[in-house]
Amino acid sequence: MDFSSAKQFDLHRRMVRIRLFEEAAGRLAEANKLPGFLHLYVGEEAVASGVCGALNDDDHITSTHRGHGHLVAKGGDFNRMMAELMGKSTGYCKGKGGSMHISDTSLGMLGANGIVGAGSPIAVGAAFANKYRGKGQVAVAFFGDGSTNIGAFHEAANMACALHLPIVFACENNEYGEFTPRDKTMAITDVVDRAAGYGMPGVIVDGMDVIAVHEAAVEAVERARQGGGPSMIEAKTYRFYNHHGVQNLGLKYRSDEEVAVWKLRDPIFTFEDRMIENGVATRANFDDIWAELRADIDTAIQFAEDSPYPTPDQILVNVYTSMTGAN
Amino acid sequence: MSDDRKLTYAQAFNEAVSQMMEADPDVFCAGEDIGAFGGVFGTFAGLQAKFGEKRVVDTPISEQAIVGLGVGASVTGLRPIVDLMFMDFICVAFDQIVNQAAKLKYMFGGDATLPMTITTAGGGGLSAAAQHSQSLEALLCHIPGLKVVMPSNPYDMKGLMISCIKENNPTVMIKHKRLLGMSAPVPTEAYGIPLGKGNIIRPGKDVTIVAYARMANEALIAAKELAEDGIDCEIIDPRTLQPLDSDLLIDSAKKTNRVLVAQEAVRFGGLGAEIASQIQELAFDYLDAPVSRIGAPFSPVPFSPALESHYIPDSKSIVKGVRDVMARR
Numbered sequence: 302m303d304f305s306s307a308k309q310f311d312l313h314r315r316m317v318r319i320r321l322f323e324e325a326a327g328r329l330a331e332a333n334k335l336p337g338f339l340h341l342y343v344g345e346e347a348v349a350s351g352v353c354g355a356l357n358d359d360d361h362i363t364s365t366h367r368g369h370g371h372l373v374a375k376g377g378d379f380n381r382m383m384a385e386l387m388g389k390s391t392g393y394c395k396g397k398g399g400s401m402h403i404s405d406t407s408l409g410m411l412g413a414n415g416i417v418g419a420g421s422p423i424a425v426g427a428a429f430a431n432k433y434r435g436k437g438q439v440a441v442a443f444f445g446d447g448s449t450n451i452g453a454f455h456e457a458a459n460m461a462c463a464l465h466l467p468i469v470f471a472c473e474n475n476e477y478g479e480f481t482p483r484d485k486t487m488a489i490t491d492v493v494d495r496a497a498g499y500g501m502p503g504v505i506v507d508g509m510d511v512i513a514v515h516e517a518a519v520e521a522v523e524r525a526r527q528g529g530g531p532s533m534i535e536a537k538t539y540r541f542y543n544h545h546g547v548q549n550l551g552l553k554y555r556s557d558e559e560v561a562v563w564k565l566r567d568p569i570f571t572f573e574d575r576m577i578e579n580g581v582a583t584r585a586n587f588d589d590i591w592a593e594l595r596a597d598i599d600t601a602i603q604f605a606e607d608s609p610y611p612t613p614d615q616i617l618v619n620v621y622t623s624m625t626g627a628n
Numbered sequence: 629m630s631d632d633r634k635l636t637y638a639q640a641f642n643e644a645v646s647q648m649m650e651a652d653p654d655v656f657c658a659g660e661d662i663g664a665f666g667g668v669f670g671t672f673a674g675l676q677a678k679f680g681e682k683r684v685v686d687t688p689i690s691e692q693a694i695v696g697l698g699v700g701a702s703v704t705g706l707r708p709i710v711d712l713m714f715m716d717f718i719c720v721a722f723d724q725i726v727n728q729a730a731k732l733k734y735m736f737g738g739d740a741t742l743p744m745t746i747t748t749a750g751g752g753g754l755s756a757a758a759q760h761s762q763s764l765e766a767l768l769c770h771i772p773g774l775k776v777v778m779p780s781n782p783y784d785m786k787g788l789m790i791s792c793i794k795e796n797n798p799t800v801m802i803k804h805k806r807l808l809g810m811s812a813p814v815p816t817e818a819y820g821i822p823l824g825k826g827n828i829i830r831p832g833k834d835v836t837i838v839a840y841a842r843m844a845n846e847a848l849i850a851a852k853e854l855a856e857d858g859i860d861c862e863i864i865d866p867r868t869l870q871p872l873d874s875d876l877l878i879d880s881a882k883k884t885n886r887v888l889v890a891q892e893a894v895r896f897g898g899l900g901a902e903i904a905s906q907i908q909e910l911a912f913d914y915l916d917a918p919v920s921r922i923g924a925p926f927s928p929v930p931f932s933p934a935l936e937s938h939y940i941p942d943s944k945s946i947v948k949g950v951r952d953v954m955a956r957r
Contacts, residue, residue, distance in 0.1 A: 361704060395737030402735035411703055412736060416727050422693045423728060426700020426708075433656065433682065433706060440700070453723065456693035463688055619738035620772050622796040 315350035342370030344541035347568035349374035351514025361427040363420030368413025379601035389608035418451035428468035447478025467525035493535035508536030539563040635814040640782040644789035658685040659711025695724035702744035715750035730773030758928035763893035776870040780844035787821030826873035832862035849943035895923025917956030
């Protein structure tokens with residue numbers, strides 16, 4: 302597939318937005334300005350960007366505990382995201398969800414999720430609704446390699462295939478389930494080997510190459526949209542920071558060499574080099590884009606810091622949808 | 629159709645689902661064996677023939693994915709009814725029920741609506757042993773975000789099920805397996821019974837019995853026997869356990885001054901404990917005796933009829949419980 306320069310800039314922009322948001326979140330966390338847990342998506346930007354770049358606004362995605370990147374790639378607003386990370390009332394979840402539950406249903410982003418594997422059954426439900434309505438919408442379940450070891454994933458994959466639903470299973474294989482390497486927790490090297498067991502096609506792509514991810518996503522999404530059923534994409538990728546936070550208490554479960562090798566394959570910088578080589582962009586173009594988006598991040602941090610915290614009277618709000626006049 | 633048309637509890641459930649599916653094209657059902665087979669208890673009989681495979685869906689034996697299907701479909705605009713064959717199987721699906729369905733709206737700051745109904749069959753009395761007989765309603769009532777309904781008769785079943793389907797929150801409808809064949813007059817038109825509203829099923833002045841699902845019927849039998857001894861029981865069926873109609877319970881306690889709560893579930897940590905606690909907090913000065921509780925012993929449900937018949941409370945245990953409450957001076 303050949304992609305227009307506009308599409309390449311679009312994919313690049315999604316990746317840079319994720320990178321800048323996550324780097325800023327990491328800095329704020331290190332400065333003790335963010336409460337709670339923080340799972341950064343840095344290094345994996347090509348996956349969310351390449352896949353979401355193949356989706357329409359009314360398509361749905363489910364996410365993981367490492368979910369900021371998915372929301373950004375689906376069009377998430379920096380201000381509301383940063384405010385949510387700080388627990389402010391202007392955040393996406395009004396301070397009720399935080400990093401692990403960040404969501405925007407109006408963008409079809411059905412939530413980051415604190416339970417590993419739990420997003421996939423929900424994506425199956427969204428895909429069922431999309432097929433039921435018959436308007437050609439699709440759903441994408443993002444999940445990590447580790448979540449393919451939990452029952453919910455298998456139930457979801459099997460049910461999606463049994464019901465022939467318009468869904469794409471997008472695996473971000475970053476080789477570690479939290480702090481444990483993949484080869485200690487599964488006896489296969491490629492997660493996509495599991496796809497055949499459910500009766501769906503699957504492909505492996507270089508998850509550090511946004512064009513490769515995007516090509517596979519376009520094909521899988523179109524298959525789903527046209528009634529061809531589920532498929533799986535396994536993107537081989539890597540998280541540059543730790544499972545949780547940035548330096549994560551100095552835990553050493555990966556060698557410096559391993560991290561360094563993967564960083565050489567940085568999905569953004571390698572893509573920029575390619576766009577320049579191919580005459581699609583100049584370094585000055587990228588300087589402008591980074592500067593513009595950095596300003597957006599600065600604005601978002603300011604917005605979040607200036608925003609009020611929710612008041613205690615909000616604790617009982619939105620436990621239930623009000624049913625005034627119903628029944 | 630005459631007003632005294634009778635339906636069984638199972639038929640009342642079926643008619644509620646059917647009428648709501650006719651009224652709202654966004655309503656669909658999914659679960660194990662509910663299609664051509666009509667559900668293992670027949671509660672979905674004929675619905676697939678009437679509404680087609682698109683709207684009455686046979687699923688794999690995958691309780692997490694069944695509830696997940698309901699979560700994802702409801703949050704994207706449909707109105708699912710997802711069936712878990714036995715109540716015991718909520719344990720298999722507990723992450724999707726407790727951590728997803730119940731919490732999405734709150735975690736998303738209100739940016740989600742989940743108009744889904746989980747239907748299931750609870751209760752013992754069929755020698756189905758420890759994994760197919762439980763009354764686990766207390767686990768569900770403990771979770772903010774869920775509503776929990778346990779009807780005791782065909783009329784309430786139809787009205788409550790219609791309200792569950794119309795409800796814009798995740799709701800669990802617990803059918804009692806031993807009531808499925810109970811027959812009683814049920815109006816033909818669609819009607820709702822508000823969730824959270826209890827019912828005084830027998831007015832009385834001497835003692836209040838709070839009982840739901842099968843125990844409400846056992847309480848009615850007990851009240852007849854007690855009436856012969858001049859004890860006038862008021863029986864309250866909360867019908868909805870979450871939210872609980874606390875006002876109705878408190879008012880009755882203030883009137884009769886004596887209360888017994890009867891539940892089929894294990895007594896420890898059950899709904900009876902919550903009800904007793906609320907009554908002593910809000911009506912302590914009116915009580916002539918401690919609020920008492922009837923419930924199952926602290927063991928799994930046993931298999932043999934010789935054991936199970938002693939395990940599950942019945943009208944006799946309620947009679948004894950009321951006499952004990954009345955004996956306090």
